[in-house]
Amino acid sequence: MADAKVIPFDDDRRAAGGSGPSRAGRAGGRHHRPRRSGGGPAQARTAASEAASPAGPGPESAAGAPAEPVMLPGARSGTAGGEAGARGDEADQPLLDRLLGEGWDERTARGLAFLRRRVTGEYEVDDFGYDAELTDHVLMSLIRPVYEKYFRVEVRGLENVPDDGGALIVANHSGTLPWDGLMLQVAVHDHHPAGRHLRLLAADLVFVLPVVNELARKAGHTLACSEDAQRLLERGEVVGVMPEGFKGIGKPFSERYKLQRFGRGGFVSTALRARVPIVPCSIVGAEEIYPMLGNSRTLARLLGIPYFPLTPTFPWLGPLGAVPLPTKWTIRFGEPIETDGYPPEAADDPMLMFNLTDQVRETIQHSLYELLVRRRSVFF
Numbered sequence: 001m002a003d004a005k006v007i008p009f010d011d012d013r014r015a016a017g018g019s020g021p022s023r024a025g026r027a028g029g030r031h032h033r034p035r036r037s038g039g040g041p042a043q044a045r046t047a048a049s050e051a052a053s054p055a056g057p058g059p060e061s062a063a064g065a066p067a068e069p070v071m072l073p074g075a076r077s078g079t080a081g082g083e084a085g086a087r088g089d090e091a092d093q094p095l096l097d098r099l100l101g102e103g104w105d106e107r108t109a110r111g112l113a114f115l116r117r118r119v120t121g122e123y124e125v126d127d128f129g130y131d132a133e134l135t136d137h138v139l140m141s142l143i144r145p146v147y148e149k150y151f152r153v154e155v156r157g158l159e160n161v162p163d164d165g166g167a168l169i170v171a172n173h174s175g176t177l178p179w180d181g182l183m184l185q186v187a188v189h190d191h192h193p194a195g196r197h198l199r200l201l202a203a204d205l206v207f208v209l210p211v212v213n214e215l216a217r218k219a220g221h222t223l224a225c226s227e228d229a230q231r232l233l234e235r236g237e238v239v240g241v242m243p244e245g246f247k248g249i250g251k252p253f254s255e256r257y258k259l260q261r262f263g264r265g266g267f268v269s270t271a272l273r274a275r276v277p278i279v280p281c282s283i284v285g286a287e288e289i290y291p292m293l294g295n296s297r298t299l300a301r302l303l304g305i306p307y308f309p310l311t312p313t314f315p316w317l318g319p320l321g322a323v324p325l326p327t328k329w330t331i332r333f334g335e336p337i338e339t340d341g342y343p344p345e346a347a348d349d350p351m352l353m354f355n356l357t358d359q360v361r362e363t364i365q366h367s368l369y370e371l372l373v374r375r376r377s378v379f380f
Contacts, residue, residue: 114133114137117133128199128217128220128222128228128232129217129218130199130217130218130219130220132197135197135218135219135220136189139215139219140186140189140190143182143185143186144190146179146182147183147187147190150324151179151183151285151326151327151328151329152328152329153183153186153187153285153329153330153331154328154329154330154331155191155330155331155332155333156330156331156333157332157333157334157335158187158188158191158192158193158333159193159333160333160334160335161188161192161196161238161279161333162277162336163193163194163196164194164236165236166232166233166234166235166237166238166239166274167233167239167277167336168233168239168240168241168270168271168276168277168279169184169188169198169239169240169241169279169281169333170240170242170267170278170281170360170364171184171240171280171281171283172242172244172248172259172281172283172368173242173243173244173249174249174251174256174257174283174287175286175289175290175324176250176289176290176292176309176311177249177322177324178202178249179286179289179324180242180283180286181242183283183286183329183331184198184200184240184281185198185200185219187331188238188240197220197237197238198238198240199220199221199222199232199237199238199239199240200220200221200222200239200240200241201221201222201223201224201229201239201240201241201242202216202221202222202224203245203246204223204224205306206221207223224241224245226269226270229241230270230274233270233271233274233276234274241267243262243263243267243357244259244261244262245263246306246307247260247261248260250292250306250307250309251292252292252295253287253288253291253292256287256288257284257287257368257369257372259361259364259365259368262357262361264353265353265354265356265357267357268352268353268357269348272339272342272346272347275339276339276340277336277337277338278336278339278356278360279333279334279336279337280333280337280360280363280364280367281331281334281364282331282332282334282364282367282368282371283329283331284329284330284331284332284368284371284372285328285329285330285378286329288325288327288378289325289327290309290311290324290325291312291325292309292310292311293310293311294309294310295307295308296310325379326379327378327379328375328377328379328380330371330375332367332371334363334367337356337359337360339356
């Protein structure tokens, strides 16, 4: 039997057209070449032969070119390595960033700067006591969840409020406690395209209560008098007024959504003098938050308040009875009634004031009936 001829692996590779490894590579090289993705059958056979060889290819080829780098586990090249690298980056991300979200450090810095300005007094208020920074960053943040999540207020017709210049918003008033004024303020503040601020005219009682007085002033509210209202309107502010007053907010549940008397029409006279439009506003949903079934006049006189409400939950459940029911609200702003076409002496014409007051009242009442007909449910 003839002696078999042994063909070394490097000769086999030379026959395939490749150059064998150098002598130094055969002597000490034990590195395995990485498997290339997408290689053909020839590359697969070459990789298999290198893996079976006791001495694999060295770090350099015979031509002196460096061999391909060895890919370590977890490298970012390739799909598997890239995913592992991305997971490594996520693991390297600080725990606070992952828990608090992006930009938490900037928000913390802004909060600390806000507190510093509060302590040092480096903030501005106008001559009515309005603190825009406190209102935007604190007060609105406290009321907004009630507006969005609890009452789920839907706003319509906000484009009828002008983008600039003065305007007088006239709305119905109801609900036993003045939640409707706060929701109206949030609606204008958060949803008006020009980001306008509503300055409400409040009753005298608001400004004699210890804590409520300060908060009302800081939020931009002022006393319901024609002088303050005219100053704000001539300054180009959006002013809100609820002419029903305590007659509207304290009416029994049986008279819900029936507008009470609008006073003597002083808001019309103020709008005529300032030559600003009157925007009728209808609010549906506030009447049912505290169904007022009765009024304890004796307790009201003892406490010095206009009425003492008796509802299905208050005062029987104590403080828990003061929690409003989660009704679904709708706020609609009607088309503005222009006043700049009237002569200056029109503000002193009682018949004109009566006609415009009646027009605004009827517009709001008709809008309330229309919204009630379209409403599916009190709570949805």
